[in-house]
Amino acid sequence: MSDLQGPTSVVAGAATDDPPTAATAAADAPSAAATGGRTLLPRSTLLRHLLLVVVGAVAAVVLLEVTDPFTNSQLATLSYYAIAAGGLTVLTGMNGQISLGHGALMAVGAYTTALFLSADEPLPLPVVLLASTVVAIAVGALVGVAAARLHGPYLAGATLALAVGLPGLAIYFNDWLGGDQGLRVRAPRAPEWFEAFIDAVSGNPATNTKWLAYVGAICLLVTWFVLANLVRSRIGRTWRAVRDQEVAAELAGIHLGAWRVLAFVVSAAAAGLAGGVLALVVRLAAPSGFTLVLSLSLLTAIVIGGLGSLLGALLGSALLVFLPPFVTDLGSGWGLDSTEAAQLAPFVYGVVLVLAMIFAPAGLVGTLRMRWLAHRATRAARSTPG
Template sequence: MRFIFKTRYEQDINLIQHGGQLFWYGLLVVALLALPLAASPYFLSQVSQVFIYVLIAYGLMLLAGFTGQMSLGHAAFMAVGAYTEAVLAIAGWPFFLSTAVAGLLAAAVGVIIGLPALRVRGLYLGIATLAFGTIVEEIIARAEPITGGNAGLMVPPIQLFGLRFADGVPFYYLALAFAIGGALILINLLRSPTGRAFVAIRDSEISAQSMGVHLATYKTLSFAISAAFAGVGGALYAHNIRFLSPDQFTVIQSIELLMMVVIGGLGSIHGAVFGAIFLIALPQAINASKPFLPAALAEATGLQPTVFGLVLILMVLFEPLGIYGAWLKFRAYFDLFPFYRQGMFRRQKAFQKSDRLK
C-alpha cells in the first residue's frame, strides 16, 4: 500500500502524484503506440472509435460528473461539430482550423443551451436539453442544401502534411493524440480555480455562491466547454464514419452518452474512459454471444438497449460509482489485504462528494 507524505501545498495539484503513476501511465501510452503492430484493422478501427467517444465523454463528465448539470441532448453538440467539420472539409479548409471552428461553434451553441440551466435544474434541465436535441435533429433534416438532409452527407478524408488520414493506423494515432490532449486539458482544468468552482456548484450551489462563485457564469462556462469537447469529438466522428445523416444523432444517442458516463463512473476522468470502452465493447460482446443464445432472443431487435438498460439498473443499485468504483474496491482489497473491511466504501453511496476526487 502506498503512502504519500505531502510537505508542500503544490503537491495537491501536481499532475503526477507519485512515481507509480508515471510508470503505469507511461507504460499504457507505450502500449497504445505499439498496438497497431499487433492489432487487426477492424480492432484498430474500434479502438479509434473508443478514443472519439472518450473525448466526448470528457465533456459530458465535466458537465454531469463535476458540475452536476444533466444533459439529455449531448448528441446535438456532437452533430453541430460533425456537420460543421464536414461542410468546412468539403470547402477545402485545413483540418486543424475546421476542427477548431467546429469546437467553437459547438461551444457557442452550448452557451445558448446553458442559459436554461440558470433557472431550472435536475429533471427539468434534462427535459430542456432533450427538446434542444430534437430541434437540432429536425434542423439538420430540413437544411438539405447544407447538410444533405435525410439523404446524408459524404465527408472527405483528412489530409495533413501530405498524408491521408482516412482510416487505419494514421487515423488511429490522430484519434489517440486528441484523446490524450483532451485528458490533459480536463485534468488541468479541474486543478484550476475554475474546476474547483464546478465541483463546488455540484456539491452545493448555496455553499458555492456564499464563497463567491458566480453560478450563472460557471454553469454557462461548463456547458460551453462540455459542448466544445463534444464538437471536436463529433468532427473526428465525421471523418471516421465518412458519412453523416440525422439518424446518427438522435435522442437515443444522447441517452446512450449519458448512460456511458454513469456506467463508467460519475465524477472521475477514469470513468469517462471506462464508459467509452463499455459503450463500444457492449455491441461487440452481444454479437459474439448471439450464436450461443436461443434464436428468438438472438434475433430480437431490442436486445442491445435491453442489456444496456439492465446494466445501468444494476450499476445504480449495487455500484453507484460505476466501473471505476468497482475498480477502486478491487484495488483496495489487494492493497489492504488482509485488513480489508466489507463496509469501508459504504459512505461512497452518498451520491457525489468532493472526497471522490482524491
C-alpha cells in the same frame, strides 16, 4: 481567478454538516488521496498529467499496431465516445448539471467538419477540428446561458428539446446540409510522414483507417489532458462547490450562473471535437446518427463508469463500443440468427446497467476507489497503537 480559493474553502466548511453522497465522495476522492501516501509520480499536477499523456500515447501506438483493421476502427469509435463522455463528466459529474443534448452538440461539430472538408481546397485537418470545436462552443454558450437558471429535470428537459430539435435543422436546410441523407465527409488521406512513422514503428500498412484511429487517439489525449488539469485546478474545485452546496457557494461570493455556463461551454467544446472525429471515422454527417439515443448512451456511459471520473468515462465508453459486437457474436455462436443476435446486445447492456446501479451505485471506478480508501483507512486504524 484569485478569489476562487477562498470561496471554495468556505463552501467546504459549510458542507461538514451535510455529508456528500457516495458518488460525490468518489468523485472527490482523488484530491483527498493525492495529499498523502507515497507515489512515484511527480508532485506537480501538470507534470503528472504530461507523464500520463506520454504513457497513454505509447499504449495507443502499441494497441493500434498489434490489432487488426476492424479493431482499429472500433478504437477510433471509442475515441470520439470517450471525448464526448469526458466533457459530459465535467458537466454532470463535476458541476451537477444533467444534459440530454450532447448528441446535438456532437452534430454541430460533425456538420461543421463536413462543410469545411467539402471545400475544393480544404483547410488542414487540425484547423478544421478546431473550427468544429469553436462552433460547438458558441452553441454551447447560448444553450448554457439559457439553461443557467434551470436545475434537475428542468435542465434535462431543455437539453432534451435541443437533442430532438437541432438535428432537424439538417432537414429544414436541405440544400445546405443534405437533408435526411446528410453530408458525405471527405476524410483526408494519411500524410507521408505518418506512413514513414508507421513503417519505422511496426512496418504494418499505414491504412486510412489506422490514420483516422491515430487522429482520434491524439484528440482524446489532448482533450483529457485539458479536462484533467481543469478538474484538479481551482476551477474544478469551484465546480464541485457549486454542485455540492449551492447556497453556501453563493454566500461565499461564487456566481452560480457563470460557473454553470463555463462548465457547459467546456463540455460543449469536447462534444464538438468528438462530433468532428465521428464525422471523419464514419465519413457521414446525417440526422440519423445524432438521435436522442446517442445522448442517452453518453449519459449511461458516465453513470456506469462513475460520475466525476475521467477513467470511468473511458470504461463506460468502452462498454458502449465493445459490448454490443461481443454479445452479437456470442449470440450467433449460440445458434441465433443475425436479427436475434443483434437484439440480444441492448438487452445485455441494460442488464449490465441495472447490475451496476445495484452493486456499484457510485459507478465502477467510484465504487472501487471508495473500497480502496476504506481498506486503507481500516489498515491505518489497525496499525495505530493504543
